[in-house]
Amino acid sequence: MAEHRTPHHAERLTTQQVAELLGVKVETVYAYASRGQLSSERAPGGKGSTFDAREVAALAGRTRRPARQVADEPVTVRTGLTLIEGGRLYYRGVDVVELSRRHGFEAAVGWLWGRGTDPGVTLRAPAALTAVLARAADALPAQTRLPDRLRVSVAVASSADPLRFDLREENVLSIGAGLIAAMVESLPPAGSAVRGDSSLAARLWTRLTPVPPAPGAVACLDRALVLMADHDLAVSTVAARVAASARAHPYAVVSAGLGALDGPLHGAVGSLAYRLLSEVLASGDAVQVVSEYLRTGRSIPGLGIRVYPEGDPRAAALLSSMRQLPDSDRVLHAVEAVVRAAAGPAGAAEQPGLRPSVDLALAAFALAVGMPAEAGEVVVAVARTAGWLAHAVEEYREEPLRMRAHGIYTGPPPEGS
Known part of the structure; x- marks a missing residue:
């Protein structure tokens, strides 16, 4: 079994490390990211993603609550389709x-x-x-x-x-x-x-x-x-x-x-x-x-x-x-x-x-x-x-x-x- 240690404030964790720390599947890690519960960055070399260890630790604390409370987390919808900003409307970055x-x-x-x-x-x-x-x-x-x-x-x-x-x-x-x-x-x-x-x-x-x-x-x-x-x-x-x-x-x-x-x-x-x-x-x-x-x-x-x-x-x-x-x-x-x-x-x-x-x-x-x-x-x-x-x-x-x-x-x- 993998040994987990408390993340240092400057650490970046791989997707697999996050999955093991939270006790979830890799797909669930990506779901957390899509909801805005975790922020990700491309790993050096462009292969895979890395995550802020502090965010992961905070999420780990929240996910220890009863399952009903986890289900009550608000859903953040991330979309690459439409943006309303500065009084203008954009489709995929183009002014409509x-x-x-x-x-x-x-x-x-x-x-x-x-x-x-x-x-x-x-x-x-x-x-x-x-x-x-x-x-x-x-x-x-x-x-x-x-x-x-x-x-x-x-x-x-x-x-x-x-x-x-x-x-x-x-x-x-x-x-x-x-x-x-x-x-x-x-x-x-x-x-x-x-x-x-x-x-x-x-x-x-x-x-x-x-x-x-x-x-x-x-x-x-x-x-x-x-x-x-x-x-x-x-x-x-x-x-x-x-x-x-x-x-x-x-x-x-x-x-x-x-x-x-x-x-x-x-x-x-x-x-x-x-x-x-x-x-x-x-x-x-x-x-x-x-x-x-x-x-x-x-x-x-x-x-x-x-x-x-x-x-x-x-x-x-x-x-x-x-x-x-x-x-x-x-x-x-x-x-x-x-x-x-x-x-x-x-x-x-x-x-x-x-x-x-x-x-x-x-x-x-x-x-x-x-x-x-x-x-x-x-x-x-x-x-x-x-x-x-x-x-x-x-x-x-x-x-x-x-x-x-x-x-x-x-x-x-x-x-x-």
């Missing part, structure tokens, strides 16, 4: 606004999935799956909401794939590429195909509006998809990672994300912002509309986002792209009027927290090009599927079932106690 300016959605998915932007990911649904989804769509009531159709399409696609339990990265991402396209194909056609453009954005356009796209309009939708592909640990992404932690298959991961997205404080914000702008456009009086919202105790949807105290860069990018679209001025002026009315006498410059969020920008875009209120939610769901699957791939590499919250019982005491 710049990425959306230079690349379309297929290339952005390739970047997010670690495949590079050239040539990007081919997003096409197998013909057999498209046929299955068409039959399922025909069975739904005519008034079924588009986001509900997306949820049904994911469940149906899952039932048609007997290899969905293969969680190897290549299979997960192959499923994802087909599923993103299938979600779009599952929506009923609203208009004719866009000539000369086979991008996912062009195909999604025909599902969201019967209005033929003006020059630059599909590119604007494409940019929105890039901007919405991921957003760190948003609540829907956490839901997706929890499912992946339980080793749920990719379709179930996406279903978990879609379930969280359906909440009124997440995906539905865009629909509420759409209605707000519609009321402003109809009345021509943003002050009166905002006043009524405040009088009835409703928050103003689509204004401010906590992680961007100086303004949402995604909203600024999308609203800027809209300026090239014909007849968009009226909607853009309505957005500005809402911001001014919500800011009140102090002015928006003094209250950056009241600047437009990307939900308001998506609502403005949908209104400007003749899309329905739920269009923004559809854009988010289709785009964010790429992000959820990227997070799933990361989570599949972690220790299973680590994403468990600690509950504190507050009910009646057990009988007989």
